[in-house]
Amino acid sequence: MTTTTAPRLQGAPRRPAPSTPGWWRSSTKDALAVSLLLVTVLWAVPHGVADLGGGASAALTSLGRLTGLVASDLLLVQVLLMARVPAIERAWGQDELARLHRLVGFGSFTLMLAHIGLVGLGYAGADGRGYAGVLGELWSETWDLAGMLLAVAGMLCLVMVVVTSVRKARAKLRYESWHLLHLYAYLGVGLALPHQLWTGADFLANPLATAYWWTAWAGTAACVVVFRLGLPLYRTLRHRLVVSAVVPEAPGVWSVHLSGRHLEELPARAGQFLQFRFLDGPGASRSHPYSLSAAPTSTLLRITVKDLGDGSRQVAWLRPGTRVLVEGPYGRMTAERRQGRKVLLLGAGIGITPLRALAEELPQGPGDVVVVHRVRSLDEAVFRGELEHLEQTRGLRAVLVPGPRASDDSWAPVGSGTDGAAALRALVPDVADRDVFVCGPDPWMDAALSAARQAGVPADRLHAERFTW
Amino acid sequence: MRKILLAFMTTLAAVVSLFGYRTSTPHPVSVATSTVAAAGSGGTTTTDGGTTAATPAAPSTGAASSTVTGDVVQTRWGPVQVRITVASGKVTAASAVQVPSGNGRDAEINGYAVPVLDQETVSAQSASIDAVSGATVTSDGYVTSLQSALDAAGL
Numbered sequence: 151m152t153t154t155t156a157p158r159l160q161g162a163p164r165r166p167a168p169s170t171p172g173w174w175r176s177s178t179k180d181a182l183a184v185s186l187l188l189v190t191v192l193w194a195v196p197h198g199v200a201d202l203g204g205g206a207s208a209a210l211t212s213l214g215r216l217t218g219l220v221a222s223d224l225l226l227v228q229v230l231l232m233a234r235v236p237a238i239e240r241a242w243g244q245d246e247l248a249r250l251h252r253l254v255g256f257g258s259f260t261l262m263l264a265h266i267g268l269v270g271l272g273y274a275g276a277d278g279r280g281y282a283g284v285l286g287e288l289w290s291e292t293w294d295l296a297g298m299l300l301a302v303a304g305m306l307c308l309v310m311v312v313v314t315s316v317r318k319a320r321a322k323l324r325y326e327s328w329h330l331l332h333l334y335a336y337l338g339v340g341l342a343l344p345h346q347l348w349t350g351a352d353f354l355a356n357p358l359a360t361a362y363w364w365t366a367w368a369g370t371a372a373c374v375v376v377f378r379l380g381l382p383l384y385r386t387l388r389h390r391l392v393v394s395a396v397v398p399e400a401p402g403v404w405s406v407h408l409s410g411r412h413l414e415e416l417p418a419r420a421g422q423f424l425q426f427r428f429l430d431g432p433g434a435s436r437s438h439p440y441s442l443s444a445a446p447t448s449t450l451l452r453i454t455v456k457d458l459g460d461g462s463r464q465v466a467w468l469r470p471g472t473r474v475l476v477e478g479p480y481g482r483m484t485a486e487r488r489q490g491r492k493v494l495l496l497g498a499g500i501g502i503t504p505l506r507a508l509a510e511e512l513p514q515g516p517g518d519v520v521v522v523h524r525v526r527s528l529d530e531a532v533f534r535g536e537l538e539h540l541e542q543t544r545g546l547r548a549v550l551v552p553g554p555r556a557s558d559d560s561w562a563p564v565g566s567g568t569d570g571a572a573a574l575r576a577l578v579p580d581v582a583d584r585d586v587f588v589c590g591p592d593p594w595m596d597a598a599l600s601a602a603r604q605a606g607v608p609a610d611r612l613h614a615e616r617f618t619w
Numbered sequence: 620m621r622k623i624l625l626a627f628m629t630t631l632a633a634v635v636s637l638f639g640y641r642t643s644t645p646h647p648v649s650v651a652t653s654t655v656a657a658a659g660s661g662g663t664t665t666t667d668g669g670t671t672a673a674t675p676a677a678p679s680t681g682a683a684s685s686t687v688t689g690d691v692v693q694t695r696w697g698p699v700q701v702r703i704t705v706a707s708g709k710v711t712a713a714s715a716v717q718v719p720s721g722n723g724r725d726a727e728i729n730g731y732a733v734p735v736l737d738q739e740t741v742s743a744q745s746a747s748i749d750a751v752s753g754a755t756v757t758s759d760g761y762v763t764s765l766q767s768a769l770d771a772a773g774l
Contacts, residue, residue: 273724276753295724296642303637330623337634348645349724435620 170486174241182227185366189223190216192359193352211272215352218265222346224258225339226370233373234381234480243482245615252315259312262305297344304341307334326436336374343367382425382477389413391451391474393428396465399532402457403500404465405443407450408474414448417479419486420507421587423617424478426453428468437477439617441504441589443533445511454532456500485512487613488585492517494578496598498524498561498590505589506533509540509548516545520578524551524563524590549577561598570601582606588614684711689768691717692760696725699760703740703768710774713740713765718757728754736761745769 193216201212231238231251238247266288274280274287292302313319314331323331346353346363353363389410397405410416418424423441427434443454455465483504493512495505502523512519525531528550537548553563560566562573574581586602588595595614602612637643684706691700697719704712715733719725732754739748746766750758 276728278752294642294727296645298642299640300637300643303633330626334630337630341634341637344643344645432620435623 170240170482174237178238178241185223185227186220188362189219192355192362193219196352196355198352207272207275209272210268210275214265214268214270214272215350217261217268218346218350219352221258221261221265222342223366224254224261225342226366228254228258229336229339230370230373233370234377234477235373236377236381239480240482243615244480245617255315256312259308262308266305295345296348297346298349300341301345304338307338307341311335311338382475385416385477386475389416389476391476393468393470393472393474394450395470396468398466399454401529403454403530403532405452405454406440406465406468407452409450412448413446413451416446418442418446418451419479419484420445420511421484421504422479422481423504424451424453424476424480427475428464429473429475430464430468433464437475439480441481442479442507443503444507454500454503454506481615483587483589483613483615484508487587488512489611490583490585491515492580492584493519494581494584494586494602495519495521496561496574496586496588496590496602497521498594498598499526499530500532501590501594502533503589505587506536508587509537509546514544514546517547519544519546520584521546521548522551522574522577523548524555524561524594526552526554528552551577555594555597558593559597559600561594561601570597571604574601574605585611585613588612592616685772687768687772688716689764689766689771692763694719694756694760696756699757699764701740701761701764701768703765703772705772705774708774710741710744710769713737715761718761729757732757733761740765744774 198212198216201208203209204212228251231247231254242250267284270284270288270291271281273291274282274284277283277287279287292298311332311334314323314328320328352359354360389412391408391410393406394409395407397407399405420442423439425437425439427437438455440453440455442451444452446452457466481504485508493508493514495509497505502521505521505523509519509521521537523531523533523537531550531552534550537546540546541548551563551566553565556562556564556566556568560568560570560573562570566573566576578584581602582605584607586607588598588602590598595616599612599614603609684704686702686704688702689700691698698717699715699719700717702714702716703710714737715729718729718733720729732751735751736748736758740746746762746769748762748765750762
């Protein structure tokens with residue numbers, strides 16, 4: 151067990167963090183609804199609906215166009231969801247965005263398959279091949295119609311991306327391999343554009359359609375370039391983060407202190423995470439998401455990393471002065487989510503890191519903030535000294551619950567009974583009146599969230615983010 | 620890292636060769652506007668009508684043939700306009716000056732439909748021609764423009 155006093159994180163006072171208005175969340179939903187409506191109207195008004203009554207072939211082709219247009223719109227939406235647009239990130243949080251991205255992506259893919267089938271049938275019927283000739287029709291379309299060979303190549307990219315993202319396949323792939331294969335989605339999306347321009351009938355049908363589609367495509371591309379490449383590059387160059395110290399916290403756990411310039415401009419808050427690349431030789435291309443483990447100052451960030459066997463051990467050997475590339479901050483598990491005065495920070499193992507930062511940043515009077523840290527053994531109780539220091543100086547209450555978990559569906563250790571909610575109430579009698587922030591391994595989080603709900607915490611006061619998807 | 624570079628170069632090469640294919644670059648779609656039947660013997664006078672209304676000069680008579688261009692008819696896929704060649708009071712040739720070609724699919728359809736319509740016009744000597752299946756929109760526009768050309772030629 152290592153006890154350290156709270157690090158002296160000094161620096162100029164940071165600007166108050168910008169607030170995230172609630173309407174950002176609803177307006178992104180509205181924007182999606184408007185775009186789908188507009189796409190449908192742009193299809194329906196010129197001739198989309200009229201064609202439905204123009205015989206079976208014309209109706210199939212017309213429906214094929216609609217499915218293609220909606221698939222294309224959703225394709226751009228799911229790229230945009232992952233483009234790290236700050237307003238969208240702050241309103242939704244990356245874990246929720248990743249789940250939406252998955253949903254919208256599968257939806258778009260299904261519609262794309264419908265588009266291919268319907269247009270193939272419609273054209274086969276119109277060309278007098280009969281519907282049985284659909285494969286021959288698709289074959290000749292691929293080779294003869296403008297931009298179609300590119301579109302087929304794009305489709306194959308998307309098929310690969312979807313297949314590797316089905317849970318069974320995803321589980322067999324290393325994250326890095328899966329991520330590189332996933333980049334082919336950009337190629338797939340790009341290769342779909344030419345056939346919409348040269349063979350599609352709706353994209354350039356009228357000035358409004360042209361304006362909408364070009365805005366959507368150009369806007370999405372610009373967001374990717376600006377927010378996925380430009381902003382991280384700017385922040386890396388602006389702040390020039392370097393490793394200033396590596397401090398052992400517990401067996402297999404190290405804190406990395408990062409110093410940089412102008413960090414008061416970095417809109418990072420306790421509870422958030424950043425993506426880090428340490429430029430110390432092979433493996434530097436891999437980025438790692440780490441939560442801040444202390445409230446950031448204008449000169450210093452601190453992360454705390456446990457050796458999980460996925461390259462995180464590398465941090466133990468980081469030398470002071472190592473340059474660091476940074477993306478972020480991301481995540482919305484911040485003090486902004488707090489709705490009342492009283493807060494419970496419920497963590498397990500290394501999941502304590504963002505909660506430790508929150509414990510420091512949350513404005514509080516005596517008893518307002520309670521930290522409950524479940525650990526397998528006292529060896530794992532990182533930040534014990536720092537939390538004790540916050541108890542003395544800020545009136546925080548910190549409770550350590552050591553021991554192996556009672557069962558797979560219990561958040562609490564053996565000896566605390568089988569009722570998770572009762573165990574929680576025994577430790578924090580007024581838990582139902584608190585905002586509860588939860589962080590830990592996935593199965594443990596499921597158990598902790600369900601115990602908190604049973605103990606009477608309303609859903610909108612439960613705050614958690616997952617990083618496994 | 621070397622594997623990633625290799626995959627990247629392979630992908631790049633594949634994309635570049637895809638763009639080498641003939642349908643993978645924007646190109647003006649060539650539409651069959653071939654004139655069916657031989658032009659009349661002797662001098663050919665060309666008298667084009669206006670673009671929105673058929674206001675042709677009176678067709679010259681005799682051995683010389685003249686061409687008359689019909690109205691531009693707007694169909695929902697784009698404009699259709701027909702030009703006929705008249706000699707000795709007979710339609711000796713017909714061709715489409717404009718057909719919808721905004722996208723590859725239109726070009727494909729009209730590529731086979733328009734020569735059929737041209738041929739039907741010369742055979743029928745009137746605008747009572749059959750629509751080509753799969754190209755009803757172009758056929759309808761063709762017939763309307765053809766009728767205006769025939770009217771202007773006084774046939």
